Amino acid sequence: MSDFLGFLEGLPPGPLYALITALAALENVIPPLPADTAVALGAFLAGRGRLLPWAVFGLTWSANFLSASGVYWLARRYGRAFFTGVTGRRLLPAPVFAHIEGQYQRHGVYGIFIARLLPVWRAVVPPFAGIAGVSAPRALIPLALASALWYGLLTWIVASLGTNLDAVIAVLARVNWILGAIAGAALIFLAVWSLRRLKR
Numbered sequence: 580m581s582d583f584l585g586f587l588e589g590l591p592p593g594p595l596y597a598l599i600t601a602l603a604a605l606e607n608v609i610p611p612l613p614a615d616t617a618v619a620l621g622a623f624l625a626g627r628g629r630l631l632p633w634a635v636f637g638l639t640w641s642a643n644f645l646s647a648s649g650v651y652w653l654a655r656r657y658g659r660a661f662f663t664g665v666t667g668r669r670l671l672p673a674p675v676f677a678h679i680e681g682q683y684q685r686h687g688v689y690g691i692f693i694a695r696l697l698p699v700w701r702a703v704v705p706p707f708a709g710i711a712g713v714s715a716p717r718a719l720i721p722l723a724l725a726s727a728l729w730y731g732l733l734t735w736i737v738a739s740l741g742t743n744l745d746a747v748i749a750v751l752a753r754v755n756w757i758l759g760a761i762a763g764a765a766l767i768f769l770a771v772w773s774l775r776r777l778k779r
Contacts, residue, residue: 587620588629595621595630596638603730604642607650610702614643618730622737636734643726644719647705651718654709662710676710683711688721695725 587595599621606614621635661667662676671679682690691708694700708718740746 587624588627592630595624596634599635600638600642603639604646606643607646607702607705614639615698615733618733619737622734623740625734626738626740632734632738635738636731639734640727640730643730644723647722647726648719651705651709651715651722654706655712656709658706658710659712679707680711683708683713687713687717691718692721692725695722696729 599617602612602614602617605612618635618639621630621639622632624630625632625635662671663673668676691704691713694704705718705722708722736750740750
């Protein structure tokens with residue numbers, strides 16, 4: 580790890596900013612990409628004086644929000660037609676689709692905001708908001724605020740711990756474990772609740 584950090588610290592700021600920006604944007608398209616890790620790495624380098632914390636935050640937040648907005652608009656334009664087609668109905672049966680749509684309309688703004696903070700849910704929020712027909716202000720404002728809160732806190736905490744890599748890794752592991760547990764509990768609750776509704 581120290582060799583990798585040494586390599587990164589030897590790079591000029593431009594490629595480092597480009598890397599964390601790209602990973603933050605791609606999180607909404609390819610969820611397994613480690614956007615949080617990239618942001619944390621950028622903030623860590625900011626804490627060591629290699630990058631600027633406000634630039635790390637600004638680039639990751641804007642890239643993440645813009646790509647989430649793009650996914651939302653694409654899903655709003657094409658998603659409903661896909662999920663009402665043959666393949667889409669196999670992936671997402673009509674009762675489940677109707678339930679998701681109803682929940683987005685019912686819990687819209689605060690549901691989007693909270694779900695956007697949870698690791699497991701983060702990437703699925705924009706497309707399903709678009710598919711459910713949530714209006715742009717009700718979808719994009721909470722998306723922007725949640726991304727700002729998440730990346731702002733992550734950047735601030737990690738940059739503050741800057742020179743202590745072990746502390747940074749421990750904090751990230753703890754935060755991701757807590758958020759993952761919350762997301763897992765929410766997923767189990769939703770699955771049980773959906774199954775009960777489908778059996779009725």
